[in-house]
Amino acid sequence: MTDRKAQLAANLAQVEERIASSCAAAGRKREEVTLIVVTKTYLASDVRILHELGVRHVAENRDQDAAPKATACADLSLTWHFVGQLQTNKVRSVTSYADVVQSVDRAKLVTALSAAAVRGERELGCLIQVALDAESGERGERGGVAPDGVEELAAAIDAAPGLRLDGLMTVAPLAGEYAGRQRAAFDRLMEISSRLRAGHPAANMVSAGMSGDLEDAVAAGATHVRVGTAVLGVRPRLG
Numbered sequence: 012m013t014d015r016k017a018q019l020a021a022n023l024a025q026v027e028e029r030i031a032s033s034c035a036a037a038g039r040k041r042e043e044v045t046l047i048v049v050t051k052t053y054l055a056s057d058v059r060i061l062h063e064l065g066v067r068h069v070a071e072n073r074d075q076d077a078a079p080k081a082t083a084c085a086d087l088s089l090t091w092h093f094v095g096q097l098q099t100n101k102v103r104s105v106t107s108y109a110d111v112v113q114s115v116d117r118a119k120l121v122t123a124l125s126a127a128a129v130r131g132e133r134e135l136g137c138l139i140q141v142a143l144d145a146e147s148g149e150r151g152e153r154g155g156v157a158p159d160g161v162e163e164l165a166a167a168i169d170a171a172p173g174l175r176l177d178g179l180m181t182v183a184p185l186a187g188e189y190a191g192r193q194r195a196a197f198d199r200l201m202e203i204s205s206r207l208r209a210g211h212p213a214a215n216m217v218s219a220g221m222s223g224d225l226e227d228a229v230a231a232g233a234t235h236v237r238v239g240t241a242v243l244g245v246r247p248r249l250g
Contacts, residue, residue, distance in 0.1 A: 016060050022242045023064055026225075030236065033229035044229055047092055047218070049239030051076060052246045055083035061242075062087045070094045070113070070237055074101040081108035092218075094180070094237060096154040099123040103130075111136035113180040113218055116156045121167045121174065128173030137168050138180040138218055141203060143196050144187035153182050158203050165211055178216030178234070179204050183224055193224040197231035204232075 012020070026046065034041045047068040050058050058069055058080060067088065071077030072095025081091055093109040097120060105112065106127040115121060115137045128135045142155025156164055161179070168176045181200045183189070189196035197219045204217050220228025222241035229236065240246065 019057070019060055019242065020064055026238055026241050029225060030229060033226045037230045039229065043234065045235045047235055047237045048242050049094065049237050050243065051239065053243050055080045057243060058084050059087065062089060068092060074104050078104050078108060103127045106131055106133060106135055109135065111138065111177060113138040114140045114154055115164065115168065116140045116154050118164065118167050121164065121171050125171035125173050134173060134175055136175050136177040138178050138216060139164050141179055141181045141200060143181055143189050143199055144184035155181065161203055161207060165207055165214065169211065176211055176214045178214045179207065180218035194227040194231060197228050197233060201232045
């Protein structure tokens with residue numbers, strides 16, 4: 012085993028233990044939570060090692076990094092998640108490799124994703140990114156739609172050819188009433204998810220929690236956690 016593979020294997024084991032312990036504490040089954048490894052800034056070689064170690068879900072947040080990496084790993088059985096803020100001029104590229112876009116936050120993006128998915132003869136999973144720090148009608152600094160805009164956006168995705176409404180995503184806010192209160196933030200996301208599922212029963216995916224707060228996300232009921240640093244190490248600086 013190479014040094015890098017041994018390092019990643021050890022890190023994955025630690026993250027797995029954290030998820031398993033959190034599930035046990037919450038009275039949940041371990042299989043209820045899917046680990047997504049955020050591979051941004053890391054090489055395709057790391058993605059290949061992660062696949063060897065059993066990882067099947069990976070995430071990227073910049074198309075210029077993700078597109079060549081996805082091409083280099085096209086032979087692997089992976090589900091690719093796009094988690095960054097997405098500009099419409101990058102949509103065609105992103106839809107060529109992403110299976111799920113977790114950062115859908117406006118109607119214009121829904122229209123662009125739908126057109127690209129239809130053109131590429133693909134079905135694209137969509138998560139609505141919820142900005143829990145947003146005032147009504149505004150969006151947080153990290154992107155996202157205010158909670159009161161979720162249903163309108165969900166209806167747009169539901170009606171869009173080539174798109175599938177999978178659920179919700181959030182990032183713990185840095186400002187506002189939920190700043191420093193990750194568990195409360197994720198509990199609020201679950202409330203919004205419950206309302207969404209009343210009208211869209213299949214939209215049951217809830218993506219929340221990262222390296223520093225995955226326990227709070229699991230306790231709240233998240234179905235997917237997005238972990239980067241805890242698996243891959245401290246990130247190289249972006250150029």
